[in-house]
Amino acid sequence: MNAAIAIAVIIVAVAFAVLVVYMAMALKATQRTLNNVSDTLESVEKQLEGITTETTLLLQKTNDLAEDVNYKVAKLNSVFEGIEGIGESFNNLSNSLKKLTSSLNDEEEVNKAKEAVKWGSAILNIWKNRNN
Template identity: 55%
Template structure:
């Protein structure tokens, strides 16, 4: 009976050794896998730093472009205001020309009879002068 106990202890010890060996192999494989994951994460971190740098540069350029567009827009607003002023001036000038034309037309209509009489008198005087010369 005692031999059985020794055999059982020996089997338990062998099983424990086998378990420890497989555990060691598994831990070694896990260590290798974790090292690979670590290297992959380091590479990923470097790539993320590069992306962050490029994103920062892109944002800076975008802000500069937005500022440039705002400045040019402000300059164009001044140009449009100037063009509006020129349009208003031309409108006022056209209105003045219309008033002047209307005034001339009215004056001409009012003095038409006087001009007609003056032309008749002038013609009559010229006829008399020509008759006297002959």
């Protein structure tokens, strides 16, 4: 019986040793995997730093561009306001010329009427003088 117990203890010891070896191998593989994950995360972190820097620069350039566009739009607004003023001035000038032309036409008509009255009066005087 002592021999059976000794054999059982040896079998248990060998099984435990095999279990420990497999556990050590599994832990080594897990350690390699975790090291790879760590390296990958460090690489991703460096890439994210680069992307963050580039994104910050891009946002700054976008803000500068938007500010420049707003500045130029403001300048264009004043140009269009000036053009609007010129257009209104031309419209006023055109209206004034229309009124002046109309006034000259009315004055011309009055002068023609005066001339017609003078001629009519002269013809009437000549006719009266002949009949007398």
